[in-house]
Amino acid sequence: MNQKLLEPVTVIKGIGQETAEALKEMKIFTVKDLLEYFPYRYEDYRLRDLADVQHEEKVTVEGKVHSEPSLVYYGRKRSRLTIRLLIGRYLISCVFFNQPYLKKNIAMNETITVTGKWDKHRQTLTATEVHIGSKAHNQDFEPVYSVKGEVTVKGIRRFIKLAFSQFFQEIEESIPEHFIQKYKLLNKQTALRALHFPENETDVKQARRRFVYEEFLLFQLKMQALRKFEREHSSGISQNYKIDQVKAFIKDLPFPLTQAQKRVVNEIMVDLKSPYRMNRLLQGDVGSGKTVVAAIALFASVSAGYQGALMVPTEILAEQHAESLHSMLQVHGIRCTLLTSSVKGKRRKEILQLLADGEIDVLIGTHALIQDEVHFRNLGLVITDEQHRFGVEQRRVLREKGESPDVLFMTATPIPRTLAITVFGEMDVSIIDEMPAGRKSIETYWAKHDMLDRILGFIEKELTKGRQAYVICPLIEESEKLDVQNAIDVHSMLTHYFHGRYAVGLMHGRLPSEEKDQVMKEFSLNEVQLLVSTTVVEVGVNVPNATMMVIYDAERFGLSQLHQLRGRVGRGEHQSYCILLADPKSEVGKERMKIMTETNDGFELSEKDLELRGPGDFFGKKQSGLPEFKLADMVHDYRALETAREDAAQLIHSSVFWDSPEYEQLRIHLQLTGVLEGEKLD
Incomplete structure (x- = not known):
């Protein structure tokens, strides 16, 4: 990272202490912050033929004044000025609100350039900007920035121009060269220039494409690194379940597993056997058969000599799960017990004692499972149903009831893949995307x-x-x-x-x-x-x-x-x-x-919901798991998100990433975000 770009904005000639204070309100502290303060939209001042303009669209036109300006006052300080404007073969009305001084400035047969909203039905343009004379050629595309306090859009444009003229050469590339070649991306200098000073729409598109990929790559690198260190530094347990017994258990189920259930069961079995702690999210639509998958996982863990726990949000749900798990597991000699706040007195004491002695194999219940008095003898697997209903703290307490037990979160809320890999980036995600045969659709x-x-x-x-x-x-x-x-x-x-x-x-x-x-x-x-x-x-x-x-x-x-x-x-x-x-x-x-x-497909619906409502509404505004991106949009840029995730995963797991000078900028980024705190970077 070039240190010059990390200096305060006051090093830019033309920006003093007062301006720096105003920019602080917009979270602009350094030269880098200013260079990477992106426009949120662009004003398009290209001249267009009115035949191609949609009703109520904003447009810029150039024409000859065809009538004397007519000025009407209505109420205090409110006026409407109307002129006829000849644009090519069109004679249109042009209306200016509350700008009476223009009556003196606009003369018959004069050429003027006007920007405004086009009413196709009335053939009227409601003007927002006017320039006496032909259009100035240097302003086809103007960036618009969000501003606060004293700072104006014109002001921020000027400051960015100053920063560019003095520090352009200091901008360093942050994406490895082979990714730039592979995806035909603009280099960082060209992309920054194109975002702030575009000549046309293509410039903006290409620059945006580059920065969307960069934002996603940096974010996913962080997630993948966290996941890698979490796995390597968490002393999990390797559960040597009896594979023949698990196969026999599956064979004895009253119905065959769907292909999706088989795939998910295999993923869970690999996790149970590995020495790392399982941290998996299991998504499945209502009725897709998540409980059966949970039963198989619990059976496997018990066959390996461990206890299992299933935590659900409500008592009635706990009772229903206890009933269905009991019917599947009891016949195989597995002892399941229900513990909720309704279980009191002598019966409660008895359950707690049996649990501590290892006489109970699977405990099912509500948050009663995380009370201090609940002690497992040898907890190996924790399953949380509808995990978003429990706080992070509650899930952590249950996890700490054992020596790094494997953890499986289940949810029937179909979270779009885009959001799942972003919000739950540090988890492995399994999806049951197929319904059991014979289930009637609603x-x-x-x-x-x-x-x-x-x-x-x-x-x-x-x-x-x-x-x-x-x-x-x-x-x-x-x-x-x-x-x-x-x-x-x-x-x-x-x-x-x-x-x-x-x-x-x-x-x-x-x-x-x-x-x-x-x-x-x-x-x-x-x-x-x-x-x-x-x-x-x-x-x-x-x-x-x-x-x-x-x-x-x-x-x-x-x-x-x-x-x-x-x-x-x-x-x-x-x-x-x-x-x-x-x-x-x-x-x-x-x-x-x-x-x-x-x-009736929950995943299809969740993707649509995301398109219609956006990610903020999906989890509720206060969902802290949603990252803030400057340009990237998880919904519309989901392909770039998937690509960046794959690239990040490959990098993090390759030894070259940790040694090669080519990846130095990315390693520095991980250090700056605190992911590599205490990690040795050779």
């Missing part, structure tokens, strides 16, 4: 609110067959901000409608957890036929008899959440249905409803 319909009577008839038809239904609402109580049907109102309406025929339950986030569990239990046992709920039913609950779901105000949910909710039905042998009750106003809202009716 029929999804989009209906408007005025069709409610027909929908109620449809629900009743299902209930008369002995089935059950969910009705999901976005909010609990009236909100003045959002005009949304709420759970309490809908519950009253449905109780009245089905009075005496069917029992209607109500569940929402403000109920105490005992009451929530009670309502869910009644629904599971078919004592309640219709459950009105907010999104708290999103995770995990398994009621195979529920075949119908109605989602009120569906446009208020993202695609991934709608898909998660829909996955509550379709868990049994009967055909299931999901009705989206929505009247979206925006095009994006309509697009969401359309996509939901067209596909």
